[in-house]
Amino acid sequence: MKNKPPYAIESVDHALHLASLLQQEGPLRVTDAADRLDVSASTAHRLLAMLVYRDFAEQQPDRRYRAGRVLRPTPVSEAPxxxxxxxxxxxxxxxxxxxxxxxxxxxxxxxxxxxxxxxxxxxxxxxxxxxxxxxxxxxxxxxxxxxxxxxxxxxxxxxxxxxxxxxxxxxxxxxxxxxxxxxxxxxxxxxxxxxxxxxxxxxxxxxxxxxxxxxxxxxxxxxxxxxxxxxxxxxxxxxxxxxxxx
Missing domain, CATH: 3.30.450.40 (GAF domain)
Incomplete structure (x- = not known):
C-alpha cells in the first residue's frame, strides 16, 4: 500500500503532481496551477519554469502551459x-x-x-x-x-x-x-x-x-x-x- 513518504520532499511532490495534471487534464494557467497545488502563484510559476526547462511542459502563445514532449501521450477522458x-x-x-x-x-x-x-x-x-x-x-x-x-x-x-x-x-x-x-x-x-x-x-x-x-x-x-x-x-x-x- 503506497502512502506519502514520512520525509517527503514537497517541491518534488508538487512538480510531479503538476506534471501529471498537465498530462491528464490539459493546459493550465499559472493561477490554475497555484490553486490546484495550494501554493502561491510565484511558487507555481517557478515549478512550471523548471518543467519547461526539462521539457515536461511548454508555454503556449496564450501563456497557458501544456504537457511537453517528455510526457507520453495518453488517451483523454471525455468526462468534464x-x-x-x-x-x-x-x-x-x-x-x-x-x-x-x-x-x-x-x-x-x-x-x-x-x-x-x-x-x-x-x-x-x-x-x-x-x-x-x-x-x-x-x-x-x-x-x-x-x-x-x-x-x-x-x-x-x-x-x-x-x-x-x-x-x-x-x-x-x-x-x-x-x-x-x-x-x-x-x-x-x-x-x-x-x-x-x-x-x-x-x-x-x-x-x-x-x-x-x-x-x-x-x-x-x-x-x-x-x-x-x-x-x-x-x-x-x-x-x-x-x-x-x-
Whole structure:
C-alpha cells in the first residue's frame, strides 16, 4: 500500500503532481496551477519554469502551459473533469466523515482510470491521496464498476489483443458486479489495499465516473460491507443529483 513518504520532499511532490495534471487534464494557467497545488502563484510559476526547462511542459502563445514532449501521450477522458471534481469533493468529504476511510473519484480513459480527487481520512493507518495517479481499469474497484455498464462489444473492443486481460474471466466478474451493484478490488493494485467502487452516471445515464472507498486490507470487515456500500451509494446518488442540476 503506497502512502506519502514520512520525509517527503514537497517541491518534488508538487512538480510531479503538476506534471501529471498537465498530462491528464490539459493546459493550465499559472493561477490554475497555484490553486490546484495550494501554493502561491510565484511558487507555481517557478515549478512550471523548471518543467519547461526539462521539457515536461511548454508555454503556449496564450501563456497557458501544456504537457511537453517528455510526457507520453495518453488517451483523454471525455468526462468534464473540473465539474466532476468541484461537485464531488464535498460529498467525498462527507463520506469520509461518515465511515472514517479514504474516498476517491476516478474517470475512465481507455484501459486506465485516472484518480481526479481524493478525500483522506484522519486515521494513522490510511490510504493516502491518489489524485493524479492512473491504474488499469480492469483491476480497480471503480474501473470495474464503470466497465460493468459498457456494452459487450465496447468491452471486447477495449481489450481485444490485450494479453494482460483474460476477457472471459473479466466478463464473468463484471456480471457479478452488475448483480451486486458494486465492485471490490482486493489487493489487485496494491498489496494491503482493499477498495469498494460504484459507478457515477451522468445526466444522460452513461457512466461519467466512479467513487471508491479505499482502506487498509487489515481493516476490511465483511460484516461492515453493507454499511460501507450504503454510504457509498448515498454519495453516488448525491453526486448524480448535483450533476443533473448542473
Amino acid at each position: 473533469i473540473a465539474l466532476l471534481r468541484r461537485i464531488a469533493l464535498p460529498h467525498l468529504r462527507r463520506l469520509v466523515e461518515r465511515v472514517q476511510e479514504s474516498a476517491n473519484l476516478m474517470v475512465m480513459a481507455g484501459p486506465e482510470v485516472r484518480f481526479i480527487a481524493t478525500a483522506e481520512c484522519e486515521q494513522v493507518l490510511r490510504v493516502g491521496d491518489r489524485a493524479g495517479r492512473s491504474l488499469p481499469t480492469h483491476l480497480t474497484s471503480g474501473g470495474k464498476a464503470i466497465l460493468a455498464a459498457l456494452p459487450a462489444e465496447e468491452l471486447t473492443a477495449l481489450y481485444r489483443g490485450c494479453d494482460q486481460v483474460d476477457l472471459p474471466r473479466l466478463r464473468r466478474e463484471l456480471g457479478l458486479v452488475r448483480k451486486r451493484g458494486f465492485a471490490i478490488n482486493d489487493q489487485s493494485t496494491e498489496t494491503g489495499l482493499t477498495a469498494l467502487g460504484m459507478r457515477v452516471d451522468g445526466p444522460s445515464g452513461t457512466p461519467a465516473a466512479a467513487v471508491s472507498l479505499a482502506l487498509p486490507s487489515a481493516r476490511f470487515d465483511r460484516d461492515a460491507l453493507a454499511t460501507w456500500i450504503g454510504a457509498v451509494s448515498a454519495t453516488v446518488a448525491a453526486i448524480e443529483a448535483d450533476l443533473a442540476a448542473g
